[in-house]
Amino acid sequence: MQTKILLDEEQIPKQWYNVQADLPSPLDPPLNPRTQKPIVPEDLSAIFPMELIRQEVTTDRYVDIPEEVRDVFRLWRPTPLYRAHRLEKFLKTPAKIYYKWEGVSPAGSHKVNTAVPQAYYNMKAGVERIASETGAGQWGSSIAFATMLYDMDCTIYMVRSSYEQKPYRKSMMRVWGAECIPSPSTRTESGRTVLKKDPDTPGSLGIAISEAVEDAVNHEKTNYALGSVLNHVCLHQTVIGLECREQLAMVDDYPDVVIGCVGGGTNFAGISFPFAGDKLTGKHPDIDIIGVEPASCPTLTRGLYTYDLADEAGYTPLLKMFTLGHDFVPPSMHAGGLRYHGDSPIVSRLVHDGVMRAVAYHQSEVFDAAQTFARTEGIIVAPETSHAVKGAIDEALKCRQTGESKTILFNCSGHGNFDMSAYDAYSAGTLVDYEYPDALIKEALDRIPKIA
Amino acid sequence: MQTKILLDEEQIPKQWYNVQADLPSPLDPPLNPRTQKPIVPEDLSAIFPMELIRQEVTTDRYVDIPEEVRDVFRLWRPTPLYRAHRLEKFLKTPAKIYYKWEGVSPAGSHKVNTAVPQAYYNMKAGVERIASETGAGQWGSSIAFATMLYDMDCTIYMVRSSYEQKPYRKSMMRVWGAECIPSPSTRTESGRTVLKKDPDTPGSLGIAISEAVEDAVNHEKTNYALGSVLNHVCLHQTVIGLECREQLAMVDDYPDVVIGCVGGGTNFAGISFPFAGDKLTGKHPDIDIIGVEPASCPTLTRGLYTYDLADEAGYTPLLKMFTLGHDFVPPSMHAGGLRYHGDSPIVSRLVHDGVMRAVAYHQSEVFDAAQTFARTEGIIVAPETSHAVKGAIDEALKCRQTGESKTILFNCSGHGNFDMSAYDAYSAGTLVDYEYPDALIKEALDRIPKIA
Numbered sequence: 001m002q003t004k005i006l007l008d009e010e011q012i013p014k015q016w017y018n019v020q021a022d023l024p025s026p027l028d029p030p031l032n033p034r035t036q037k038p039i040v041p042e043d044l045s046a047i048f049p050m051e052l053i054r055q056e057v058t059t060d061r062y063v064d065i066p067e068e069v070r071d072v073f074r075l076w077r078p079t080p081l082y083r084a085h086r087l088e089k090f091l092k093t094p095a096k097i098y099y100k101w102e103g104v105s106p107a108g109s110h111k112v113n114t115a116v117p118q119a120y121y122n123m124k125a126g127v128e129r130i131a132s133e134t135g136a137g138q139w140g141s142s143i144a145f146a147t148m149l150y151d152m153d154c155t156i157y158m159v160r161s162s163y164e165q166k167p168y169r170k171s172m173m174r175v176w177g178a179e180c181i182p183s184p185s186t187r188t189e190s191g192r193t194v195l196k197k198d199p200d201t202p203g204s205l206g207i208a209i210s211e212a213v214e215d216a217v218n219h220e221k222t223n224y225a226l227g228s229v230l231n232h233v234c235l236h237q238t239v240i241g242l243e244c245r246e247q248l249a250m251v252d253d254y255p256d257v258v259i260g261c262v263g264g265g266t267n268f269a270g271i272s273f274p275f276a277g278d279k280l281t282g283k284h285p286d287i288d289i290i291g292v293e294p295a296s297c298p299t300l301t302r303g304l305y306t307y308d309l310a311d312e313a314g315y316t317p318l319l320k321m322f323t324l325g326h327d328f329v330p331p332s333m334h335a336g337g338l339r340y341h342g343d344s345p346i347v348s349r350l351v352h353d354g355v356m357r358a359v360a361y362h363q364s365e366v367f368d369a370a371q372t373f374a375r376t377e378g379i380i381v382a383p384e385t386s387h388a389v390k391g392a393i394d395e396a397l398k399c400r401q402t403g404e405s406k407t408i409l410f411n412c413s414g415h416g417n418f419d420m421s422a423y424d425a426y427s428a429g430t431l432v433d434y435e436y437p438d439a440l441i442k443e444a445l446d447r448i449p450k451i452a
Numbered sequence: 453m454q455t456k457i458l459l460d461e462e463q464i465p466k467q468w469y470n471v472q473a474d475l476p477s478p479l480d481p482p483l484n485p486r487t488q489k490p491i492v493p494e495d496l497s498a499i500f501p502m503e504l505i506r507q508e509v510t511t512d513r514y515v516d517i518p519e520e521v522r523d524v525f526r527l528w529r530p531t532p533l534y535r536a537h538r539l540e541k542f543l544k545t546p547a548k549i550y551y552k553w554e555g556v557s558p559a560g561s562h563k564v565n566t567a568v569p570q571a572y573y574n575m576k577a578g579v580e581r582i583a584s585e586t587g588a589g590q591w592g593s594s595i596a597f598a599t600m601l602y603d604m605d606c607t608i609y610m611v612r613s614s615y616e617q618k619p620y621r622k623s624m625m626r627v628w629g630a631e632c633i634p635s636p637s638t639r640t641e642s643g644r645t646v647l648k649k650d651p652d653t654p655g656s657l658g659i660a661i662s663e664a665v666e667d668a669v670n671h672e673k674t675n676y677a678l679g680s681v682l683n684h685v686c687l688h689q690t691v692i693g694l695e696c697r698e699q700l701a702m703v704d705d706y707p708d709v710v711i712g713c714v715g716g717g718t719n720f721a722g723i724s725f726p727f728a729g730d731k732l733t734g735k736h737p738d739i740d741i742i743g744v745e746p747a748s749c750p751t752l753t754r755g756l757y758t759y760d761l762a763d764e765a766g767y768t769p770l771l772k773m774f775t776l777g778h779d780f781v782p783p784s785m786h787a788g789g790l791r792y793h794g795d796s797p798i799v800s801r802l803v804h805d806g807v808m809r810a811v812a813y814h815q816s817e818v819f820d821a822a823q824t825f826a827r828t829e830g831i832i833v834a835p836e837t838s839h840a841v842k843g844a845i846d847e848a849l850k851c852r853q854t855g856e857s858k859t860i861l862f863n864c865s866g867h868g869n870f871d872m873s874a875y876d877a878y879s880a881g882t883l884v885d886y887e888y889p890d891a892l893i894k895e896a897l898d899r900i901p902k903i904a
Contacts, residue, residue, distance in 0.1 A: 003526035006458055074455035075830050104556060106830030108869070148827060168872035175826050175875050374627050375600060378527050378558030417560070417869035420620035423627050 001085055005098075005247040007078035012070050017238040019273040019346060020231065021061035022280040024353075027231075027345060030317035031307060036451055039317050047216045047224035049125035052118065055232040063235060065117070072116045072149060076105040077239065081247035082412075086376040088396070095399035096253070097392055099412040100244050100271060101379070107172070109382065109414030110267045111142035111227050114236035118225045119146035129153040129222040131215035133183060133208030135263070136162050136336035136384065137169025138414055139227030144178035157183035157191075157211040159339070161202035161332035166418050183208040190214050190313035202332040205264075205340045210313035217315070228264025229310060229319070229344050237270025244409060245274055255287060257395050259410035261387035262291040262300060262358065263337045265344030271411035273346075276355055289356040291347065292391040294338045294366075296434035297330040299323060300351050300358035302441055307451045308342060318451070321348040325444035331434045333363055334422035335383040359391060362433035366390040367426040370416070382414040383422050453537055457550075457699040459530035464522050469690040471725040471798060472683065473513035474732040476805075479683075479797060482769035483759060488903055491769050499668045499676035501577035504570065507684035515687060521569045524601060528557040528564070529691065533699035534864075538828040540848070547851035548705070549844055551864040552696050552723060553831070559624070561834065561866025562719045563594035563679050566688035570677045571598035581605040581674040583667035585635060585660030587715070588614050588788035588836065589621025590866055591679030596630035606630035609637060609663040611791070613654035613784035618870050635660040642666050642765035654784040657716075657792045662765035669767070680716025681762060681771070681796050689722025696861060697726055707739060709847050711862035713839035714743040714752060714810065715789045717796030723863035725798075728807055741808040743799065744843040746790045746818075748886035749782040751775060752803050752810035754893055759903045760794060770903070773800040777896035783886045785815055786874035787835035811843060814885035818842040819878040822868070834866040835874050 020027060029038035041053045048056075055063060065073075084097040102110040122130060130147050133156065134140025140156040147154040156178055163170065163182040170180040183203050184191035190210035194201060201207075209226070216224035226233060241258075248254055258275050260268030268291045278284040293300055299322045308323040310316035323342040324330075330339040343351075350356045363383070370386035372393065373379060381389060392410040399406050416423065425431050472479060481490035493505045500508075507515060536549040554562040574582060582599050585608065586592025592608040599606040608630055615622065615634040622632040635655050636643035642662035646653060653659075661678070668676035678685060693710075700706055710727050712720030720743045730736040745752055751774045761778040762768035773794045776782075780793040795803075802808045815835070822838035824845065825831060833841060844862040851858050868875065877883050 001523070001526075002461060004461060006460075008458075009454060009456060071453070074453075106832075145830060168869075171872035171876050171879075172832065174879055175823060175832055177827065371627060375629065378597060380558075380624065380627055415869075417620075417867075420623035424623050427623075427626055 003083055003085060005081040005250055007243060007246060009074050011246060012073050012077050013065060013239050013242045015062040015064055016235045017242055017274050017277060018058060018061055018063055018235055019277050020059045022277045027349060028320035030319050031451070033309060033314055033318050043317070047213060049121045049127060049223060051121045052232050055235055056230060066120060069117050069120050078243045079104055081244055084377055087373060090372065090376045091393065091396050091400065093396040093400045094403060094405040095396040096405065096407045097396055098248065098407070098409045100240055101412045102240065103379065103412065103415035106145050107138060107141040108417065109138040109142065110237060110240060110270060111139045112145060113239055113270065114227065114233045114266070115142035115146035116149070117236050119143065119150050119152060122223050123150035123152060127152065127221055127223045129219065130225050131155045131212045131222055132225045132227065133157040133205060133212040135159050135205050135339055136382070137166050137418065138337055138382070140180060141169055141172045143225055143227065144173040144176040147178065148176045154178035155215060156180045157185060157208040159183055159203040159205060159208050159336060162336035165336070165421055169418050183211050185211060187211065188214040201329065204312065204329045206312035206326055209311035210315055213311060213315040228266045229342065231346055233266045234269035234273060234344055234346055237266045238273050240270035240411060241272060241274035244271060253407050254284065255409040256406040257288045257290065257408045259290045259292060259388050259391040259395065259408065261338065261384050261413065262293045262343065262347065263340050263384060265291065265347035267411050267413040269344055269347055272356065276350055279355055290391055291351065291356060291358045292387040293358060293360050294333065294335055294387065295360040295362045296333050297339055298360045299341065299343050301360045304445050304448065305348060305352045306448060308448045310342060319345050321345045322351065323448060324441065325447045327447060328444045333434065334419065334425070335363065335387065337384040338387065361387060361390050364431045364433050367431060369393050379412065380416045381412060382416045383419050385413045388413065455535055455537060457533040457702055459695060459698060461526050463698060464525050464529050465517060465691050465694045467514035467516055468687045469694055469726050469729060470510060470513055470515055470687055471729050472511045474729045479801060480772035482771050483903070485761060485766055485770050495769070499665060501573045501579060501675060503573045504684050507687055508682060518572060521572050524568045530695045531556055533696055536829055539825060542824065542828045543845065543848050543852065545848040545852045546855060546857040547848040548857065548859045549848055550700065550859070550861045552692055553864050554692065555831065555864065555867035558597050559590060559593040560869065561590040561594065562689060562692060562722060563591045564597060565691055565722065566679065566685045566718070567594035567598035568601070569688050571595065571602050571604060574675050575602035575604060579604065579673055579675045581671065582677050583607045583664045583674055584677045584679065585609040585657065585664040586679070587611050587657050587791055588834070589618050589870065590789055590834065592632060593621055593624045595677055595679065596625040596628040599630065600628045607667060608632045609635035609660040611635055611655040611657060611660050611788060614788035617788070617873055621870050635663050637663060639663065640666040653781065656764065656781045658764035658778055661763035662767055665763060665767040680718045681794065683798060685718045686721035686725065686796055686798055689718045690725050692722035692863060693724060693726035696723060705859050706736065707861040708858040709740045709742065709860045711742045711744060711840050711843040711847065711860065713790065713836050713865065714745045714795065714799065715792050715836060717743065717799035719863050719865040721796055721799055724808065728802055731807055742843055743803065743808060743810045744839040745810060745812050746785065746787055746839065747812040747814045748785050749791050750812045751793065751795050753812045756897050756900065757800060757804045758900060760900045762794060771797050773797045774803065775900060776893065777899045779899060780896045785886065786871065786877065787815065787839065789836040790839065813839060813842050816883045816885050819883060821845050831864065832868045833864060834868045835871050837865045840865065
C-alpha cells in the first residue's frame with residue numbers, strides 16, 4: 001500500500017497563495033500604537049525590507065517565489081505527504097489520515113519555508129544582520145540556517161524556559177554561525193525592565209520579540225525577522241498546503257478536514273489557507289478547518305478578538321487578532337512554540353468569521369497522542385506538532401463512531417529530536433496540565449489597550 | 453539544478469545483494485572458540501533465528517526481501533540521493549559529489565534497514581524478546597523501533613560513555629517501548645567482571661555485546677541481535693547501494709569513488725557492496741572504494757587480519773577480520789558507533805584483497821568537515837557520518853588539484869540531532885585527538901588468541 005506521495009522538485013510551487021485576495025472584505029489594518037492610525041509602509045521600514053512590507057499588505061492572489069529561493073527549497077522540498085496506514089489501523093477508523101511531513105527540512109520543521117525568503121529579501125535590500133526571537137528554537141535555528149546561506153550575521157533571543165529545556169537548539173544555531181542568548185536578557189532596555197520586575201521569569205515570546213525589535217532598531221544594517229503571526233509569514237508557508245493539494249489530487253483525494261497546531265498560527269495557515277481559499281470561493285464550502293492550541297495558552301478558544309500589541313513592550317503595531325493580552329505570560333510548558341499571547345490576524349479573522357474553528361487540549365493528552373503516533377508511524381514529533389496529531393486522532397475516532405470515511409489531513413510540522421526531555425517528563429508522569437480560572441483570563445484581557 | 457534524485461516506493465529493492473557470491477574464493481568460516489573448528493548452524497541457534505543463520509552463510513547472489521519488511525520500509529525508503537551542489541561550489545571542485553541520505557529513517561540512520569528484518573525473522577520464529585547492545589545509540593533506537601512493530605520486548609545495553617553523552621537516545625528507545633541500561637552493568641556476569649576490574653570504564657562495544665549475548669542465552673524466548681559486523685547485517689544494508697545504483701543511472705552517472713565510515717563496517721558495506729560486486733565481476737574494475745575510520749580506533753589501517761573474538765568476554769565465535777584485539781578499549785570519543793575493536797569479516801576480506809581500501813582521520817578534522825557540510829548542504833550529520841564526509845571532501849579536493857571530474861558517492865548514514873554535545877565540544881575547541889603509540893597497538897594485538 002502506497003505510503004508516501006512524492007512530487008518532483010519541478011513541482012515546488014512557483015507562487016505563494018495569498019488568501020487575502022479571497023476574503024469577502026479587507027483585513028482590519030495594523031495600527032500605529034502611538035497615533036492609533038493605520039500604519040504606513042515607512043513605519044515598518046526600520047525593521048523590514050520593502051518587499052516583505054509589500055507582501056504583508058498585498059491583496060494579489062499569487063506572489064512569485066524567487067528562483068533563488070526555490071533553489072534552496074530543493075534541499076528538502078517538496079516534502080512527502082504520508083498516508084497514515086498504521087495509525088488508521090491502530091485506531092480502527094474508517095477515516096483516511098494523511099500527514100504532511102515538514103520535519104525533513106534542515107532545521108527539522110516548517111519554519112525554514114519562511115526563514116529562507118525572509119533572509120533572501122533582506123540580503124537583497126543590503127541588510128547584513130538579522131535580530132530575531134525564538135520560542136522552542138525551531139524558528140531560531142531556521143533563521144540561523146537561512147542567514148548563513150546569504151552570509152549574514154544573526155542574533156537570536158531565545159525564551160528562557162525553552163533555552164533551558166532545549167540546550168541543543170542553541171548548539172544547532174551555533175553550527176550555522178548564529179548567536180543565541182536567553183531572553184529576557186540584559187542586552188536590551190525591554191529585557192532589563194522585565195528582569196527587574198521578575199528576575200525568575202520564564203520569559204515569553206512577547207518579551208523576546210520586544211528585545212529583538214529593539215536590537216534591530218538600534219543597530220546599523222540590522223533588520224528584524226518574525227517567524228510567525230504576520231501575513232507575509234502565512235503567505236510563505238502556503239507552499240505546504242499547495243503541495244498537499246497536488247499530492248492528494250495524485251491519489252484522487254481532497255480533505256474533508258484540515259488540521260494544524262496553532263501558536264502564532266502560520267504552520268496552520270500554511271497547510272490550510274489554500275483549502276480555506278477553496279472554501280471562501282465556494283469550490284469546497286463544507287471543508288472543516290481546525291486549529292489546535294494548548295489549553296495553557298488558549299488564545300483562539302478563550303481570547304478576545306480585538307486590537308492588541310504583538311509584543312510585550314509595545315514596539316510593534318497593534319494587530320486585530322485573538323489575544324490574551326500582550327503582557328500575558330503563559331506557564332512554562334513543553335510546546336514552547338505555542339506560548340504566544342496572540343495569533344495571526346488572518347487566522348484570527350477566519351476563525352472569527354467561522355471559516356475555521358479552534359479546539360484546545362492539555363499537554364498530557366497531546367503527549368498520549370504523540371506516543372501513539374510514534375508507536376504507529378515511527379515519527380517522534382515536536383510537542384507543538386503533537387497538538388495537531390491529537391486533533392487528527394480525535395477526528396478519526398469520531399469517524400469510528402459515525403462510520404464516516406472522512407479524509408483527514410494534518411500538518412506534521414516538525415520532529416521532536418530536540419524535545420526528548422518533554423517525552424521523559426511524559427513517561428515519568430510529571431507533566432502538569434494548566435487550567436486557567438476565568439478570572440485570571442479576564443484580568444489579562446482587561447489590560448489590553450483600548451482603541452478609540 | 454536537480455538536487456534530489458528520488459525513487460518510487462515500488463522501486464524499493466525486492467532482493468538484497470550478497471557479495472559472497474562474487475568473491476573469488478569462500479570466506480574463512482567463523483570458528484567455535486572452544487574447539488577452534490568451523491561453527492555449525494546449531495552453535496548459533498541459541499541466539500539467532502534459523503533464517504538469519506542461513507543468510508549469514510549463504511552464497512546465493514540475491515536473497516528475497518519479505519513483502520512485510522518492504523511494507524515497513526515504505527515509511528522512509530527509498531531514501532533520497534542528493535547531488536551536493538553547494539558543497540561542490542564551496543570546495544571549487546570539478547568533482548561531482550553525491551550523498552545517500554539515510555537520516556530520514558525513524559531512528560535517524562541506516563540501522564533501521566537491518567533492525568526491521570532482524571526483528572521480523574525473530575518474530576516469525578516465535579521469539580518474544582530481543583537483547584542487544586548499542587554504541588552511540590543509533591542501533592539501540594533502531595532495534596527498539598523494530599521490535600515494537602512486532603510487539604516484542606527489547607533490552608538494550610548501551611556503552612556507558614555514549615549513555616552519558618547522549619541521554620536522549622535512551623528517551624527515544626523508551627518512547628518505542630524498550631529498556632536501555634548503561635554497560636557494563638551489574639545485570640550480567642561479564643558486566644560485573646569488567647566493573648570489578650575497572651569501575652570507571654567508559655565501556656566498549658565488545659563489552660556490551662558480551663552482556664547482551666549473555667542475557668539472550670540465559671532468558672527464555674529471548675534472542676540476540678547485532679547491528680553491525682555480521683554477514684547478514686551487511687546483506688540487509690545493501691538496499692542502500694542498490695538504490696544508489698538505480699538513482700545514479702537515472703542521471704546517467706556511475707561512481708568513480710564510493711565512501712562510507714567504518715565502525716563494524718555495515719553502513720559502508722551497504723553502500724559499497726553492489727559496486728564492489730561490479731568491480732569483482734569486472735564490470736567496473738577501476739572503482740575506488742574507501743572505508744573511513746577514526747584514528748583513535750584504527751582497525752583497518754593498523755589492526756591485524758586474523759581470527760579474533762567479536763566480543764570482550766568470549767561468548768561469540770572467532771571471526772577472521774581486521775582487529776585490534778577483543779579486549780581493546782578505545783578511548784571515549786564522540787563517534788561512539790565507530791568504537792569497535794574489529795570489523796565485518798567481508799569488509800576485512802575485501803580490504804585485505806585490495807578490492808577496497810581504508811583511511812583514518814582524527815576527530816577534530818572530521819568535525820571540520822561536518823561543519824563545512826552543515827554550512828553548505830544544511831545537514832548536521834552524526835559524528836560517525838562525519839568521517840565519510842571528510843573522506844568525500846578530501847577526494848573532491850584531490851580532484852581540484854588534478855582537474856579530474858570524478859563522480860564521488862558517499863553514505864550520509866545518519867543525522868547528528870542527538871550528538872550536539874559533540875558539536876559543542878568542537879566549537880569550544882575541547883576535542884581531543886588520540887594518537888596511539890605503536891607499542892600500545894602491538895601489546896593489544898599480542899593478546900589476540902592464537903589459532904592452531
